Amino acid sequence: MDTIAREQAAQRIERRLARLGYRVTQPRRRLIEKMLAFETYFSSDSLSVGEPSVGRATVFRSLHVFLRTGALCQVVLEDGTIVYRVADDGAHHHHLVCIDCDLVEEFSSEFLEAALAHAGAAHGYQVTGHRLEIYGRCDHCPTEASSGGRAGARG
Ligand SMILES: [Zn+2]
Ligand SMILES: [Zn+2]
Ligand SMILES: [Zn+2]
Incomplete structure (x- = not known):
């Protein structure tokens, strides 16, 4: 994201917070700026680094507010680590996570939502939510077969 896109994204998040009744304090503004500087996902620790x-x-507290307002979403990596990413869209969605380049893309599927609701109901559950991430290699990353093994390590 360039500076202008980042500035616009920051304003969108601030407007969203304000609309939902949250104060946009100076520390929050600083954190929003910082999260937008990450190319991909980030950990909660990396957000507090260098912010005395x-x-x-x-x-x-701010992470919690950002999550609740849909400005940020949680992504569960394949090893179970929970990280965060600025949401493209505050609406309900899921993530495709590239295991090679750390790219995360959002997707949503009415078909999946219906299937998951059905699975819960079939077991007599009053469903309150679900989590779902898809792991794999994105189309920019060579597949295991075409990369010819681990000889050509990336720099
Ligand atoms: Zn997301
Ligand atoms: Zn990739
Ligand atoms: Zn869903």
Whole structure:
């Protein structure tokens, strides 16, 4: 994202927070700027690094607010690590996670939503939510077969 796109994205997030009744404080503004600087997902720790003026409690509280307002989403990596990413869209969606280049893309599927609701109902559950990520190699990353093994390590 270039500077202008980042500025616009920051304004979108700030408007969203304000609309939902959250205050856009200076530390929050700083965190929004910082999360937009990440090319892909980030950990909560990497958000507090180098921010002595923003306490860890503030970082966690803000993360919570960003998640609740749909500005940010949680992504579960293949090894179970939970990271965060700025949402393209605040609506309900899932993630495709590239295991090679760390690209994360959003997708949504009415078919999947219906199937998951059906699976819960079939077991007598009053479904309150679900999680779903798809792992694999994106179309920019060579497949295992075409890369010819691990000889040509990426730099
Ligand atoms: Zn997302
Ligand atoms: Zn990839
Ligand atoms: Zn879903």
